[in-house]
Amino acid sequence: MSDSSTPEYSPFVTPESPGERMGFDGCDVHVVHHDPGTEREEHTHGEEHIIFIRAGRMEWSVDGEAHETGPGDTVVTPADVPHGWKVLGDEPSQVVCVTAPPEPESEPGER
Known part of the structure; x- marks a missing residue:
């Protein structure tokens, strides 16, 4: 973790997990979660993202190329x-998103 003031987080993410944010160095x-x-x-934006689709179906567009995604897709x-x-x-849908560097203005569970 980046410092001791960072709130606790869940070490395991399941489809029932609430939205949360974990900060690492x-x-x-x-x-x-997206309705x-x-x-x-x-x-x-200036950050890199790696998005892991955990639940639901989504269409993602990156640099003009669109793909339908589902659980297990990245x-x-x-x-x-x-x-x-x-x-x-x-x-x-539910996604796990790794962002580097951290987005200073985002809130837990927001994307």
Whole structure:
């Protein structure tokens, strides 16, 4: 962990896990839930992301290329590359997102 003031976190992530953020030296780990029908238009930022799809179906677009993703899939979004997503179907999605360097303005469970 990056320092002793960082809140406790869950060492295991299951489909029932709440949204949370774990800070480590050089990166953050976010567990994020997205409701059906939610989406984020293409955007860029200075952080790298590695996204692990845990539950639900999503369409991810990275640098103009779109793919439908599901549990077990991984999405890599380099810094400053346009990317976006939307939840497909009637089920919520859950992702584990590793961000480097940490995003200073994000909140637990937010993406």
